[in-house]
């Protein structure tokens with residue numbers, strides 16, 4: 516069943532038309548990857564979904580989250596939705612943290628806004644959340660600058676999943692990490708998704724990252740969705756020359772594509 520339905524979305528600045536007539540759906544519990552090279556409008560699409568666009572940009576169209584058109588919601592309602600049902604993790608996770616607050620204080624802030632729990636229960640919940648992403652209890656008292664990039668991104672995942680959202684929007688969450696940490700973060704996301712049953716809208720410019728985890732893929736170019744479908748279908752039978760070029764840019768994917776075309780072409 517469809518959880519999020521983006522219909523004829525346009526994102527515009529004063530001088531530029533960034534996202535053009537974009538329509539797609541995210542189904543309950545699925546992993547949908549939005550791919551495309553830098554500047555194709557993936558992040559602006561993600562930001563429009565949570566009404567997080569900067570004030571100089573305007574979104575037009577419809578973004579249905581269950582029975583609500585997000586683009587018509589007022590600020591307090593969208594804030595509530597964003598905290599509870601819809602969560603984000605970003606490539607630039609460092610800036611999601613306040614440098615002078617400990618990790619525990621970040622949890623506290625989030626929990627006080629959205630939950631009614633005792634101090635003891637809040638601490639227990641935070642420590643359990645940290646454990647679920649493989650982090651020990653002592654992280655709770657540390658400051659963000661005392662953690663590695665991989666550890667900090669794990670903390671932001673545990674915060675994002677704390678309220679068991681229905682949709683997690685992950686905007687290039689591994690781009691700033693080395694390849695070992697990236698792999699671990701993707702494995703972690705995949706495990707947590709299976710446990711929590713939430714849907715993931717995963718934004719990346721790297722098709723290799725989606726090969727293993729995504730259910731479906733949407734390919735964006737210059738603000739337009741040029742191709743979408745089941746992951747295996749898109750990767751093995753790309754219809755658009757641009758999708759083909761993206762696949763060919765990765766040696767392992769290119770090999771698979773050639774194998775398929777050899778077998779079926």
Ligand SMILES: Nc1ncnc2c1ncn2[C@@H]1O[C@H](COP(=O)(O)OP(=O)(O)OP(=O)(O)O)[C@@H](O)[C@H]1O
Nearest residue numbers: 528533552553554555556557558559560569571720
């Ligand atoms: N505040 C803004 N005002 C005007 N244009 C903007 C603004 N923010 C982004 N853009 C432009 O929108 C276009 C799409 O940017 P977006 O960040 O969505 O691309 P992307 O596909 O996510 O790329 P990347 O993979 O590099 O993150 C770019 O040309 C960018 O310069």
